[in-house]
Amino acid sequence: xxxxxxxxxxxxxxxxxxxxxxxxxxxxxxxxxxxxxxxxxxxxxxxxxxxxxxxxxxxxxxxxxxxxxxxxxxxxxxxxxxxxxxxxxxxxxxxxxxxxxxxxxxxxxxxxxxxxxxxxxxxxxxxxxxxxxxxxxxxxxxxxxxxxxxxxxxxxxxxxxxxxxxxxxxxxxxxxxxxxxxxxxxxxxxxxxxxxxxxxxxxxxxxxxxxxxxxxxxxxxxxx
Numbered sequence: 001x002x003x004x005x006x007x008x009x010x011x012x013x014x015x016x017x018x019x020x021x022x023x024x025x026x027x028x029x030x031x032x033x034x035x036x037x038x039x040x041x042x043x044x045x046x047x048x049x050x051x052x053x054x055x056x057x058x059x060x061x062x063x064x065x066x067x068x069x070x071x072x073x074x075x076x077x078x079x080x081x082x083x084x085x086x087x088x089x090x091x092x093x094x095x096x097x098x099x100x101x102x103x104x105x106x107x108x109x110x111x112x113x114x115x116x117x118x119x120x121x122x123x124x125x126x127x128x129x130x131x132x133x134x135x136x137x138x139x140x141x142x143x144x145x146x147x148x149x150x151x152x153x154x155x156x157x158x159x160x161x162x163x164x165x166x167x168x169x170x171x172x173x174x175x176x177x178x179x180x181x182x183x184x185x186x187x188x189x190x191x192x193x194x195x196x197x198x199x200x201x202x203x204x205x206x207x208x209x210x211x212x213x214x215x216x217x218x219x220x221x222x223x224x
Contacts, residue, residue: 121168
């Protein structure tokens with residue numbers, strides 16, 4: 001193989017590694033996000049604050065327990081780049097998840113990040129569903145987690161957490177993106193704006209249109 005061929009192969013390998021990265025690696029120590037676009041550089045969806053104006057508070061946030069007095073009995077408190085500007089370009093974020101007894105963090109996906117969760121208090125039944133790569137089957141992986149247990153939810157796959165105990169539960173989820181995004185399945189399907197055609201949903205779920213209409217009229221609470 002010629003020297004040029006080696007160069008081309010190396011270049012393509014390097015390009016593919018960059019293409020697979022959802023949050024580009026920063027070329028500086030930090031890029032604190034700022035809403036003011038004057039005299040700022042646009043990086044990874046946010047404008048960068050002048051480094052000379054950055055302070056310790058740009059990297060700090062206090063997170064209180066979430067209010068679980070809702071239909072789901074859970075509350076997700078995110079700490080993404082939208083809440084903590086210092087996370088910009090760093091490729092990580094986290095969320096605190098509070099559960100009332102029997103509370104549920106309903107089936108959802110993070111389109112831009114893998115999640116790793118650790119239970120701080122309580123007992124959770126967790127799981128995720130794979131894509132149909134296994135002979136067309138969507139496999140379900142579940143586990144009951146207790147205090148100190150850790151579980152991983154691969155990027156883009158439907159997953160959930162249910163408090164199966166009779167006491168409150170708390171978990172911390174770390175995500176491999178500064179803004180992993182969240183799509184709650186029930187909310188997206190039955191509570192979209194504008195609504196998805198009842199004809200589409202009736203055929204997709206093999207149910208009658210009256211059932212679809214009933215579901216679309218419900219208030220789909222978002223615990224994020």
